[in-house]
Amino acid sequence: xxxxxxxxxxxxxxxxxxxxxxxxxFVIAQLLAVPxxxxxxxxALFREPSAFQTLSEYSDYLHSCAAEAATMxxxxxxxxxxxxxxxxxxxxCRYLMNWQSAVLFASIPVRREKQFAVMVASGLLIYxxxxxxxxxxxxxIFASHGCLAYAGNLYRLMLAGTIWYIFFYALTLFAGMLxxxxxxxxxxxxxxxxxxxxxVGVLGLFCRLFYNFWNLSYLWEAFWHKLSALFGLTYYLVxxxxxFSIETTRFALDMQLxxxxxxxxxxxxxxxxxxxxLRLRKHSLAGQPMVFARVASVVKYAIMVPCAxxxxxxxxxxxxxxxxxxxxxxxxxxxxxxLNVILLKNPRAYFHNIKGLAIFAVVFALCTFxxxxxxxxxxxxxxxxxxxxxxxxxFNGEWVDFYKxxxxxxxxxxxxxxQTEDDxxxxxxxxxxxxxxxxxxxxxxxxxxxxxxxDQPRTSLLQLYESDEFRESVLxxxxxQIFLHLTFCTYTGSSYEYSTRSLDQQEIETFMQLLRQAxxxxxxxxxxxxxxxxxVSGGFGPSIPIYLDARYDACxxxxxxxxxNGILLTxxxxxxxxxxISQATVTDxxxxxxxxxxxxxxxxxxxxxxxxxxxxxxxxxxxxxxxxFTFEHDSEYFGPSTCSYLWRQ
Amino acid sequence: xxEIKEIAMNYGNFPALxxxxxxxxxxxxxxxxxxxxxxxxxxxxxLCGVYAPGNGQILYDGQSVWENDKxxxxxxxxxxxxxxxxxxxxxxxxxFYASVYSCFSYPxxxxxxxxxxxxxxxxxxxxxKGMMKQAxxxxxxxxxxxxxxxxxxxxxxxxxxxHSVKSIIAEEVACRxxxxxxxxxxxRELEDICDHIVLLHRGSVVLEADIDDVKMNLHKVQTVLPQxxxxxxxxIVSRSDRGSLSTMIIKxxxxxxxSYFEVMNPKFFEIIPLTLEEIFIxxxxxxGYELTESL
Numbered sequence: 001x002x003x004x005x006x007x008x009x010x011x012x013x014x015x016x017x018x019x020x021x022x023x024x025x026f027v028i029a030q031l032l033a034v035p036x037x038x039x040x041x042x043x044a045l046f047r048e049p050s051a052f053q054t055l056s057e058y059s060d061y062l063h064s065c066a067a068e069a070a071t072m073x074x075x076x077x078x079x080x081x082x083x084x085x086x087x088x089x090x091x092x093c094r095y096l097m098n099w100q101s102a103v104l105f106a107s108i109p110v111r112r113e114k115q116f117a118v119m120v121a122s123g124l125l126i127y128x129x130x131x132x133x134x135x136x137x138x139x140x141i142f143a144s145h146g147c148l149a150y151a152g153n154l155y156r157l158m159l160a161g162t163i164w165y166i167f168f169y170a171l172t173l174f175a176g177m178l179x180x181x182x183x184x185x186x187x188x189x190x191x192x193x194x195x196x197x198x199x200v201g202v203l204g205l206f207c208r209l210f211y212n213f214w215n216l217s218y219l220w221e222a223f224w225h226k227l228s229a230l231f232g233l234t235y236y237l238v239x240x241x242x243x244f245s246i247e248t249t250r251f252a253l254d255m256q257l258x259x260x261x262x263x264x265x266x267x268x269x270x271x272x273x274x275x276x277x278l279r280l281r282k283h284s285l286a287g288q289p290m291v292f293a294r295v296a297s298v299v300k301y302a303i304m305v306p307c308a309x310x311x312x313x314x315x316x317x318x319x320x321x322x323x324x325x326x327x328x329x330x331x332x333x334x335x336x337x338x339l340n341v342i343l344l345k346n347p348r349a350y351f352h353n354i355k356g357l358a359i360f361a362v363v364f365a366l367c368t369f370x371x372x373x374x375x376x377x378x379x380x381x382x383x384x385x386x387x388x389x390x391x392x393x394x395f396n397g398e399w400v401d402f403y404k405x406x407x408x409x410x411x412x413x414x415x416x417x418x419q420t421e422d423d424x425x426x427x428x429x430x431x432x433x434x435x436x437x438x439x440x441x442x443x444x445x446x447x448x449x450x451x452x453x454x455d456q457p458r459t460s461l462l463q464l465y466e467s468d469e470f471r472e473s474v475l476x477x478x479x480x481q482i483f484l485h486l487t488f489c490t491y492t493g494s495s496y497e498y499s500t501r502s503l504d505q506q507e508i509e510t511f512m513q514l515l516r517q518a519x520x521x522x523x524x525x526x527x528x529x530x531x532x533x534x535x536v537s538g539g540f541g542p543s544i545p546i547y548l549d550a551r552y553d554a555c556x557x558x559x560x561x562x563x564x565n566g567i568l569l570t571x572x573x574x575x576x577x578x579x580x581i582s583q584a585t586v587t588d589x590x591x592x593x594x595x596x597x598x599x600x601x602x603x604x605x606x607x608x609x610x611x612x613x614x615x616x617x618x619x620x621x622x623x624x625x626x627x628x629f630t631f632e633h634d635s636e637y638f639g640p641s642t643c644s645y646l647w648r649q
Numbered sequence: 650x651x652e653i654k655e656i657a658m659n660y661g662n663f664p665a666l667x668x669x670x671x672x673x674x675x676x677x678x679x680x681x682x683x684x685x686x687x688x689x690x691x692x693x694x695x696l697c698g699v700y701a702p703g704n705g706q707i708l709y710d711g712q713s714v715w716e717n718d719k720x721x722x723x724x725x726x727x728x729x730x731x732x733x734x735x736x737x738x739x740x741x742x743x744x745f746y747a748s749v750y751s752c753f754s755y756p757x758x759x760x761x762x763x764x765x766x767x768x769x770x771x772x773x774x775x776x777x778k779g780m781m782k783q784a785x786x787x788x789x790x791x792x793x794x795x796x797x798x799x800x801x802x803x804x805x806x807x808x809x810x811x812h813s814v815k816s817i818i819a820e821e822v823a824c825r826x827x828x829x830x831x832x833x834x835x836x837r838e839l840e841d842i843c844d845h846i847v848l849l850h851r852g853s854v855v856l857e858a859d860i861d862d863v864k865m866n867l868h869k870v871q872t873v874l875p876q877x878x879x880x881x882x883x884x885i886v887s888r889s890d891r892g893s894l895s896t897m898i899i900k901x902x903x904x905x906x907x908s909y910f911e912v913m914n915p916k917f918f919e920i921i922p923l924t925l926e927e928i929f930i931x932x933x934x935x936x937g938y939e940l941t942e943s944l
Contacts, residue, residue, distance in 0.1 A: 010747075010748035010749075011748045011749060013748070014744055014745050014748040017741075017744070018734055018737070018741075018745075098732070099730075100728065100730045100731070100732035101732045103694065103699050103726075103728050103730075103732070104728065104732045106698070106699040106700075107694075107697045107698065107699050107721070107724075107725075107726040107728075108721065108749045108750075109718045109719075109720075109721035109722040109724075109749055109750065110718060110749050111716060111718060112716075282700075283699055283700065284660065284694075284700060
């Protein structure tokens with residue numbers, strides 16, 4: 001018998017031979033991304049030769065083109081490498097996804113680890129062979145244009161592309177090891193990218209609806225900024241849009257130095273994880289969606305939970321908490337059935353392991369109850385001031401940090417008020433508070449709450465407003481200790497403000513005293529609203545307006561005394577606003593024209609006279625006709641707009 | 650020699666095989682028969698190391714086949730659903746087999762391909778189902794291994810090719826002591842070629858026997874006997890009467906049966922050869938199995 005030596009090399013060569021179409025694809029794709037692209041960049045040089053007056057100009061332009069070609073083609077190659085890595089991962093795993101081929105490979109006298117190693121090596125070698133050819137041709141192109149130095153940038157990006165290829169290749173192989181079908185392999189790969197962001201988002205939304213004090217948005221932010229780096233394509237695309245610049249290779253350098261190393265290590269870990277999975281994998285399950293029953297269960301429940309929550313959230317907007325619970329149940333059961341059908345590849349298996357669903361539902365309900373009832377005091381937990389490095393409160397979208405113990409205590413007091421307040425029907429106007437504690441160890445804890453503005457929280461809030469830390473961080477541009485604003489709105493319900501005046505401490509005290517007397521109640525906000533004269537905001541939280549109507553006679557008169565022209569626009573904003581009005585139209589409620597002018601003086605007069613609610617001691621709430629004022633606005637300061645206001649004249 | 654010791658295998662909770670004990674000698678042709686789902690294919694896949702046994706051992710000359718390249722080099726498996734690489738030709742498949750089987754013989758491959766009139770350069774996906782089967786047989790035989798495991802190999806082959814394949818297998822067995830294990834649900838397929846038969850039923854061995862032994866010890870007799878003939882001297886397994894003609898299956902040596910009936914001076918007496926199917930029906934019924942359940 002003539003025995004030939006059988007080695008893995010033979011199998012490798014045979015495998016490479018069989019994968020020649022993939023090699024061709026890689027070569028064509030890479031050649032298009034790099035040398036052909038570079039050629040196109042350089043060919044642009046010859047379109048307008050007369051544009052260059054001197055040889056130096058031509059040389060400069062040539063070099064800028066070379067830099068552009070190297071960088072852009074390198075970036076193209078990086079994205080392409082990720083795609084090719086995924087493609088190669090599917091091709092290499094194909095022999096495990098088909099029952100017949102899995103049996104053939106299992107029966108041949110080559111250990112499965114060696115087979116896998118050969119397959120992996122073939123995928124790597126094909127990429128590297130294509131890349132080597134691409135690099136060689138690129139060198140020739142750059143050298144022929146006298147710009148060989150710029151090929152260095154390209155090579156750095158090629159290295160980055162290689163690492164990316166390996167990472168995505170390994171990730172796809174790992175997904176393939178868990179699955180017995182290429183379609184499920186793709187689904188798992190997609191889930192690897194989408195699952196966490198979607199789940200964190202849904203979970204955050206769900207918790208925010210269900211639990212007042214829960215906010216997972218910061219988890220989302222943490223994920224996006226930190227964890228997303230693990231999912232290269234997302235990270236790259238996001239950063240590409242931010243960082244992409246023809247002149248710089250900073251991003252590529254950054255990738256080489258830090259991120260690439262992490263990707264390389266992650267790829268190695270994924271390759272290593274494939275080996276035990278391969279050993280555990282049963283060939284008899286090739287062609288089945290999932291080859292590991294336990295993993296399938298984990299996947300099923302891991303997907304089912306956010307699905308249930310998502311449907312619950314949708315139902316919440318239709319109904320309320322009971323609807324949300326119903327939605328959770330519907331979403332959970334439907335997703336459970338659908339996942340059973342997909343994962344078991346059996347349209348009749350929708351109620352497979354229904355006991356598991358029942359147990360899960362009980363556990364889920366129990367957990368929800370424990371959290372809703374806050375048995376574990378997660379909801380109401382407030383860290384001791386000694387544990388907190390600093391606490392922050394969000395004012396109008398700006399975070400203000402408080403480091404002093406007394407201020408941190410004030411933050412805690414505020415949150416405590418929010419947790420203990422008794423206003424279940426939300427009758428009182430409320431302030432939305434968002435706080436973030438940074439503990440001594442660096443851990444962050446975010447809380448959010450709504451609280452009605454009563455005296456007790458107001459004291460804590462005022463303490464924070466009056467603190468040096470607040471003034472320094474938020475109101476550093478203000479000279480006075482300003483924390484109360486009078487804002488004159490154009491119309492009830494309109495958010496448009498055309499005048500704001502900040503009050504000083506003395507004015508505030510006086511005004512608040514008048515307001516208290518006018519309302520005749522310790523709670524300023526329990527009174528019914530009438531037509532609005534002005535809005536007072538700031539003193540009780542950034543988004544809490546106090547609507548002043550005609551019944552607050554003393555207050556309105558005080559405002560009139562302290563702002564004789566009624567409108568407290570500054571000269572700058574007033575002039576800018578009025579000068580931007582090109583057309584003013586006044587109509588009655590039935591659209592009959594009362595006045596229509598484009599004369600600037602008339603417009604100014606009309607505006608000042610008609611928009612002012614308080615003119616000296618005469619305020620016009622109790623008389624006059626309702627009319628529309630329409631101002632077509634086109635100023636650079638405010639931007640083009642058409643504003644219509646309903647007002648009394 | 651293949652030793653199968655206490656093999657058991659489950660698919661999830663379903664027991665596919667349990668407590669299988671067999672010894673397959675070198676140079677023999679073993680036929681595995683049984684109804685669908687009786688465990689034939691599973692046993693073959695265990696024999697070629699595709700599946701790991703849940704329990705027990707499969708030894709080739711004392712060495713386990715599971716994850717053992719040295720043993721697997723001597724075994725080739727012909728699956729009932731052959732796999733060929735997409736768009737590959739027989740020659741390309743031969744290259745693949747040659748890269749993993751050290752004994753692969755290209756001359757033998759060419760010779761067999763020629764014998765079956767198969768174009769080795771033609772893409773296999775353009776072959777008919779029967780031609781694909783032939784291609785798989787050619788490739789397996791060209792591997793020149795000591796053991797060949799065939800699962801439903803004769804399905805889809807026309808009678809001429811089927812006969813050719815049997816002839817080739819017989820040649821290989823005679824020339825180089827090839828050991829063949831054939832799985833089929835069709836007894837007639839195996840009758841011509843097998844020297845041993847194993848009947849599997851619901852994952853267990855119902856019967857294992859040498860065909861010659863069984864045939865020598867079991868006979869079908871058609872006779873017209875005088876009235877009150879005494880038949881106590883022979884071991885009648887089954888008997889049916891149609892008029893005066895009695896058809897019996899009798900255990901025992903042919904000479905003994907002939908001499909016994911000769912003494913009774915029958916009006917008509919004939920010993921008819923038993924088909925393998927009849928033998929197994931008889932054996933199965935004797936073993937207490939329902940015919941329709943197992944075959």
